[in-house]
Amino acid sequence: MASYILRRLLLLFPTLLGITLVVFFVMSLSPGSVITMMRSAEGDMRPEDRQRTQAYLQHRYGLDQPKIVQYARWLNRISPVGFKYPGTTLDLPALRSAYADALAKGQSPQAALADVQVFHADPAEQLALDDGQLVARTVRTGEGFPAAWRFGLKIPDLGQSIIRRRPVLDVILEAMPITLLLNGLTIPIIYIVSLVSGIYAARRRGKAFDVISGGAYIALYSMPTIWIGVLLLGFLASKDYLNAFPTGGLHSNAADAMTFLPVFAAGFHPGWLLDALWHLVLPVLCLTYGGFAFLSKLMRASVLENLNADFARTARAKGLSEHAVLFRHVLANSILPLITVAAGILPSLLGGSVVVESIFSINGMGRLMLEAIKMKDQELVLSNTCVIALISLVSLIVADIAYAIADPRVSYE
Numbered sequence: 047m048a049s050y051i052l053r054r055l056l057l058l059f060p061t062l063l064g065i066t067l068v069v070f071f072v073m074s075l076s077p078g079s080v081i082t083m084m085r086s087a088e089g090d091m092r093p094e095d096r097q098r099t100q101a102y103l104q105h106r107y108g109l110d111q112p113k114i115v116q117y118a119r120w121l122n123r124i125s126p127v128g129f130k131y132p133g134t135t136l137d138l139p140a141l142r143s144a145y146a147d148a149l150a151k152g153q154s155p156q157a158a159l160a161d162v163q164v165f166h167a168d169p170a171e172q173l174a175l176d177d178g179q180l181v182a183r184t185v186r187t188g189e190g191f192p193a194a195w196r197f198g199l200k201i202p203d204l205g206q207s208i209i210r211r212r213p214v215l216d217v218i219l220e221a222m223p224i225t226l227l228l229n230g231l232t233i234p235i236i237y238i239v240s241l242v243s244g245i246y247a248a249r250r251r252g253k254a255f256d257v258i259s260g261g262a263y264i265a266l267y268s269m270p271t272i273w274i275g276v277l278l279l280g281f282l283a284s285k286d287y288l289n290a291f292p293t294g295g296l297h298s299n300a301a302d303a304m305t306f307l308p309v310f311a312a313g314f315h316p317g318w319l320l321d322a323l324w325h326l327v328l329p330v331l332c333l334t335y336g337g338f339a340f341l342s343k344l345m346r347a348s349v350l351e352n353l354n355a356d357f358a359r360t361a362r363a364k365g366l367s368e369h370a371v372l373f374r375h376v377l378a379n380s381i382l383p384l385i386t387v388a389a390g391i392l393p394s395l396l397g398g399s400v401v402v403e404s405i406f407s408i409n410g411m412g413r414l415m416l417e418a419i420k421m422k423d424q425e426l427v428l429s430n431t432c433v434i435a436l437i438s439l440v441s442l443i444v445a446d447i448a449y450a451i452a453d454p455r456v457s458y459e
Contacts, residue, residue, distance in 0.1 A: 054443050073419075231330050275406070
């Protein structure tokens with residue numbers, strides 16, 4: 047098992063390389079660019095300012111380099127082993143001129159600094175103000191290195207989001223907990239409902255519950271998430287109908303002033319925790335119905351197959367009750383197909399959260415990825431792709447390990 051896990055871990059790197067390479071070239075060869083998006087957003091700029099902005103952006107993010115060079119630079123930046131960045135390459139006089147122009151337009155010093163930071167030409171440098179003068183300070187990998195690049199260990203850097211003008215790592219760390227929260231609530235619900243419903247339907251094969259639940263699960267699995275989300279918003283959250291749930295977000299506007307737990311002073315106040323759970327009801331419902339509809343049918347079929355297996359008949363012949371046969375012998379073998387499917391549950395939920403987060407205005411990884419693709423933010427798309435692909439590949443390894451633990455007959459040696 048140890049050698050198998052080691053081989054799978056070593057295969058992560060070429061797999062990630064292939065995934066990010068395909069995503070990069072599909073994105074870079076498609077029409078339009080992030081520069082076009084930013085220029086359209088800043089349409090009131092003078093032509094000379096617009097040209098200067100475009101030149102600095104292209105130089106800062108290497109967009110004026112060949113495609114393969116752009117990908118190699120990104121790959122080197124996120125790798126813990128590679129070429130270290132040299133010293134400063136900032137054109138400080140030009141940056142100070144741009145900073146003065148921003149101040150002349152009425153911007154505050156900090157706002158002007160944030161705007162000029164987009165002209166940043168070296169990830170190892172950071173712009174700052176020193177007595178009102180724009181200066182460059184060496185950070186992380188740049189400190190102490192000569193002008194020539196050196197190969198060795200370094201701190202991985204996901205780069206800067208071109209559109210958001212913030213480090214990609216900070217943007218992902220803000221969105222990741224929200225998506226993990228949604229999936230952390232969704233996966234247990236899916237498996238609990240699937241196990242209970244599948245076992246109950248198998249034990250009552252052909253009866254009312256089996257027939258009704260079977261038809262309902264087929265209908266649920268056939269319904270697209272985007273349609274169900276719109277229906278839930280239209281009927282359960284709309285003021286024209288029930289208006290029982292919030293329409294979007296994770297908290298009410300007054301959530302910051304709430305107590306953490308519900309209180310009953312001068313009426314009922316839900317508190318921060320209950321308010322958050324109430325906002326999560328519709329998104330979690332959208333993410334769970336398709337999963338437990340499919341897995342319940344799979345669990346039912348697996349239990350029925352094992353109930354008629356030779357080992358189950360032998361257990362009955364020894365005098366064991368039907369309850370003991372089911373939970374001591376049949377259940378362990380019936381869970382194996384669910385473990386196999388589990389490897390694809392998390393990646394599919396991450397994909398499904400793109401739709402759910404967009405419908406319910408939740409700022410998670412799915413919505414972040416959608417906005418990054420729309421704005422062609424290359425740095426953010428590649429980093430998001432790398433994170434999601436890594437989670438998906440690790441889930442496959444965990445599923446293989448769980449399968450071997452559940453079934454001692456399975457060996458990967």
